[in-house]
Amino acid sequence: MTPFLNKLVIIGTGLIGGSFALDLKRLGLVGEVVGVGRSPENLERALQLGVIDHASRDAATAVRDADLVLLSTPVGQMSGILAQIAPHLAAHTLVSDAGSTKRDVAALFRQHLGHCLDRCVPAHPIAGSDLSGAAAARYSLYENRTVVLTPLVESRPETVERIAALWSACGAVIKTMSPDEHDSVFATVSHLPHLLAFAYVAQVAARPNAEACFDLASTGFRDFTRIAGSHPEMWRDIALANRTALLADLKDYHAALATVISMVETSDGAAMAELFETARDARTNWFQRFKAKS
Amino acid sequence: MTPFLNKLVIIGTGLIGGSFALDLKRLGLVGEVVGVGRSPENLERALQLGVIDHASRDAATAVRDADLVLLSTPVGQMSGILAQIAPHLAAHTLVSDAGSTKRDVAALFRQHLGHCLDRCVPAHPIAGSDLSGAAAARYSLYENRTVVLTPLVESRPETVERIAALWSACGAVIKTMSPDEHDSVFATVSHLPHLLAFAYVAQVAARPNAEACFDLASTGFRDFTRIAGSHPEMWRDIALANRTALLADLKDYHAALATVISMVETSDGAAMAELFETARDARTNWFQRFKAKS
Numbered sequence: 277m278t279p280f281l282n283k284l285v286i287i288g289t290g291l292i293g294g295s296f297a298l299d300l301k302r303l304g305l306v307g308e309v310v311g312v313g314r315s316p317e318n319l320e321r322a323l324q325l326g327v328i329d330h331a332s333r334d335a336a337t338a339v340r341d342a343d344l345v346l347l348s349t350p351v352g353q354m355s356g357i358l359a360q361i362a363p364h365l366a367a368h369t370l371v372s373d374a375g376s377t378k379r380d381v382a383a384l385f386r387q388h389l390g391h392c393l394d395r396c397v398p399a400h401p402i403a404g405s406d407l408s409g410a411a412a413a414r415y416s417l418y419e420n421r422t423v424v425l426t427p428l429v430e431s432r433p434e435t436v437e438r439i440a441a442l443w444s445a446c447g448a449v450i451k452t453m454s455p456d457e458h459d460s461v462f463a464t465v466s467h468l469p470h471l472l473a474f475a476y477v478a479q480v481a482a483r484p485n486a487e488a489c490f491d492l493a494s495t496g497f498r499d500f501t502r503i504a505g506s507h508p509e510m511w512r513d514i515a516l517a518n519r520t521a522l523l524a525d526l527k528d529y530h531a532a533l534a535t536v537i538s539m540v541e542t543s544d545g546a547a548m549a550e551l552f553e554t555a556r557d558a559r560t561n562w563f564q565r566f567k568a569k570s
Numbered sequence: 571m572t573p574f575l576n577k578l579v580i581i582g583t584g585l586i587g588g589s590f591a592l593d594l595k596r597l598g599l600v601g602e603v604v605g606v607g608r609s610p611e612n613l614e615r616a617l618q619l620g621v622i623d624h625a626s627r628d629a630a631t632a633v634r635d636a637d638l639v640l641l642s643t644p645v646g647q648m649s650g651i652l653a654q655i656a657p658h659l660a661a662h663t664l665v666s667d668a669g670s671t672k673r674d675v676a677a678l679f680r681q682h683l684g685h686c687l688d689r690c691v692p693a694h695p696i697a698g699s700d701l702s703g704a705a706a707a708r709y710s711l712y713e714n715r716t717v718v719l720t721p722l723v724e725s726r727p728e729t730v731e732r733i734a735a736l737w738s739a740c741g742a743v744i745k746t747m748s749p750d751e752h753d754s755v756f757a758t759v760s761h762l763p764h765l766l767a768f769a770y771v772a773q774v775a776a777r778p779n780a781e782a783c784f785d786l787a788s789t790g791f792r793d794f795t796r797i798a799g800s801h802p803e804m805w806r807d808i809a810l811a812n813r814t815a816l817l818a819d820l821k822d823y824h825a826a827l828a829t830v831i832s833m834v835e836t837s838d839g840a841a842m843a844e845l846f847e848t849a850r851d852a853r854t855n856w857f858q859r860f861k862a863k864s
Contacts, residue, residue, distance in 0.1 A: 402788050422786060451786070457779075464774055465787040469794040471834075472766060474849040475826050480758055481852035485751075490856045492716060492745070493759040494696050498860060499793040500763040504853040508846035512839050519834055525773075526831050532769050533827065537820050540765075540813055545806050552802035555768040558775035559798040562784045566792060 279441035280305055281343040286328065287312040287335055287357055289319060292374045292401060293348030294327040294413025299446040301326075302415060311410070312338045322410035336360045339369065344439070347373040351380060352513040358388035365389075371396045372439050376462065376510075377517040378426040378455035385428065393430035397439050398455060400424045400462075401448065408507070419447035420570055426455040449569075463521035468529060470511055471522070473504040573735035574599055575637040580622065581606040581629055581651055583613060586668045586695060587642030588621040588707025593740040595620075596709060605704070606632045616704035630654045633663065638733070641667040645674060646807040652682035659683070665690045666733050670756065670804075671811040672720040672749035679722065687724035691733050692749060694718045694756075695742065702801070713741035714864055720749040743863075757815035762823060764805055765816070767798040 284300065286293035289311035300306040311328030312335045313319045319331035332338040339345050339361045347354055354373065365371065371389060375381045381398040389396055401423045423443040427436045440450045453461075480489050515522055539547045578594065580587035583605035594600040605622030606629045607613045613625035626632040633639050633655045641648055648667065659665065665683060669675045675692040683690055695717045717737040721730045734744045747755075774783050809816055833841045 402786065422788070424786070453782075457782070461779060461782050461786050464777060464779075464783045465791050469770065469790060471830055472770065472827075473794060474846045475830050476763065476766065476823065477849035477853045478845055479823055479826050481848060483758060485755060485758075488747075488751070488755050489758045490852075490859070492696065492718070492755050493856065493860070494716070496763060496797045497759050498857065499796045500767060501853050501856075502793045503790045504849045505857065506846075506850065508843050508850050511846050512843040515834055515842055516837055516839055519837060523831065523834050526827070526834060529770065529773055530824065530827050530831060532773050533766075533820070533824050536765055536769050537817065537824060540809055540817050540820060543810055543813060545810055548809055549802050549806040551772055552768045552800075552805050554775060555771035555798045556800065556802050558784075559771045559795050562787065562795075563792065563799065565784070566787070 278305075279438050279445065280307075281442070282307045283310065283342045283344075284308070285310045285312060285335075285339050285342040285345045287338075287345065287347045287361075288349030288353070288374075289313045289322045289328060289331075289410050290348060290408050291412040291417070292403065293346055294322060294410045295403070295415070295417035296346065296348075296374075296401070296442075296446065297327055298413055298415050299418065300442065303445050305442065305445055310338050310342070313410075318410050322413070325410060325413070327410050327413045336364045339364050341366050342369050344370045344372065344442070347371070347375070350510050350513055351375040351377055351517055352509075354381060355384050355388070358384055362388045362391075365392060367392075369395060370435055370439065372399045374399060374401050376400060376466070376514050378424075378458040380517040382426065382428055382455040393428055394432040395435050396428060397431050397436050398426045398428070399439065399443075400426070400458065401443065416447060418443065421448050423448040423450055424458055425450060425452045426458050427452065459518050460521045463518055463525045467514055467518055467522050468525040470503050470506060471515065471526065472529070473501055474511070477501050477504040572599075573732050573739065574601075575736075576601045577604065577636045577638075578602070579604045579606060579629075579633050579636040579639045581632075581639065581641045581655075582643030582647070583607045583616045583622060583625075583704050584642060584702050585706040585711070586697065587640055588616060588704050589697070589709070589711035590640065590642075590668075590695070590736075590740065591621055592707055592709050593712065594736065597739050599736065599739055604632050604636070607704075612704050616707070619704060619707070621704050621707045630658045633658050635660050636663050638664045638666065638736070641665070641669070644804050644807055645669040645671055645811050646803070648675060649678050649682070652678055656682045656685075659686060661686075663689060664729055664733065666693045668693060668695050669811075670694060670760070670808050672718075672752040674811040676720065676722055676749040687722055688726040689729050690722060691725050691730050692720045692722070693733065693737075694720070694752065695737065710741060712737065715742050717742040717744055718752055719744060719746045720752050721746065753812050754815045757812055757819045761808055761812055761816050762819040764797050764800060765809065765820065766823070767795055768805070771795050771798040 297309045591603045616622045
């Protein structure tokens, strides 16, 4: 089976969808790429850069006869888009997405694409960046990066295989799990730290001595807060979409922090050293593995 | 005034003290460097690498006739060392340190060196690293880095100037503030995030799905948790030493997190977007300034 696509439609022509299109073009795995978006300037840029072959502001028309429609918009826009495109999907069109949460996307697919769930696979390419827009798209973005597929029970194995093959061709490592599992893991490793970092920077900024603090903040601060530079609306949508799993993690963390506070309050050095050592060892082990695979 | 030192004694011959010695040697600002430490292997390495000229395991003997004694051990060891060296300091010997907390060091200087406080200046070179030991010492570590001096009311202006001149010669930017101010600022920009990162990684490691979490953690996780790879005992000492300021910050953060939890609980997207935007803007502004000066 060749995963070759005669026509790929990217809805949301930015870093994620654009980089996917670029790699497939270079690999000769796609005939025509149509980019759909709301910003004429961004679409024009995508055309100029060769990220897409045709631009459209109308998703319903664009998806006709597509082999694959990839939704790479913020998750908050997907419901409207799915409603628009649902009546216009051909009998062979596959649908996937690139959203950071999967339980909600699975539910949206189920709501709008009930007639073709066998051809749907929610997915999450883990290649975030603080860059965005078509101009940020680049070759090999997915080299050695993970793409999580969260097939529905209805998804046909052939659908999952073909979408996996396309991402694999871009150099990605494929992992498969349920939408619930995905959201629980990403609440822990991504959504929680984003909220912690946002809350932390907001607290520093609100201090009476904020000026002196920012003046003396250094590389530890820089790295710890990098994710607080992320897109506010995108992260609001993620927090809303993954509310249940995120809340559980936030509450666990809040409780863990109460324990830390009591360690500091009682000057319990032994408990602190033990906690810090557990964390240091886990982080060091993780980082060795992460470096080895990236 | 030349800041030239006939004899510099580094107590704790690691990254911080060693890099200071290397730069002063290269600049011709020091005649002889004596390294004091507990590990014979580390001292041997420091001699081999030319970081020090002589090694000693006995601080009391080593400090005789020193122009400057720099304590670059963990703060937890300083009381014992100061008690040992106090009777052996010459009338012209200056004493400084490189500890991450300053209120406690100021108190230790006051406790042990009451007879020569005019020649003491607590200091904090901001050049942390996950590397340590004499082998980690390198030239130009302090280039464009900040060194905070927290003079005592008793510190003579000449003492402060000479120590400032030495650090400036290494390329450092000098800031002067009170020990209290220092500890309050560093609780906020350094100690709090370290504890938050330690607590976070320990929580992930304790999850039933820790394996899956670590497997899918990516660059955001890597940067947010880098400081959780820091030295457990060193950070226990810092948390104990800066207990008051750190507790205030921890409690503020705990309260801020309760607000975040209630935003998520009530799906208050507007409040989240506002919080995230405040943080994003503050972080982006800070990073522009930080990049410009580093």
